[in-house]
């Protein structure tokens with residue numbers, strides 16, 4: 001399975017790195033530090049490939065599952081805590097005065113991932129506290145989450161090309177079968 005970025009929000013794209021959530025055994029895509037580094041890069045975060053650790057993978061999955069529960073089921077205090085902690089963990093931006101010149105204090109390699117996960121957690125904070133609608137794809141064999149930002153809030157599919165067209169084809173086939181009977 002490939003990465004998908006159809007969630008409409010960074011935090012939902014992270015949630016969707018566990019695919020086929022409708023199954024008893026979903027498909028894990030964050031299988032290694034390399035996989036997390038690749039996903040973070042594709043999601044637009046600057047992270048050195050070698051700076052991602054297996055501890056970061058665990059942290060990303062913990063955040064991911066807390067975000068998923070907060071956005072798709074009755075909220076629990078434990079999940080609020082996890083998201084708040086991740087949102088607060090990035091090191092603050094710091095200026096350094098270097099011989100009269102102002103520079104931004106460089107982040108340690110290990111801080112890049114915390115910064116990326118912090119941004120994702122902040123996105124989850126904004127989304128969870130808004131009246132935005134988070135939906136689960138209507139295709140029974142998908143399970144992807146997305147932010148419904150359609151004007152009438154009627155979006156049903158994670159993406160038209162992946163699930164929408166398949167569903168339309170099935171409905172068309174069913175109608176055709178009905179006519180032929």
Ligand SMILES: [Zn+2]
Nearest residue numbers: 137142158163
């Ligand atoms: Zn779908």
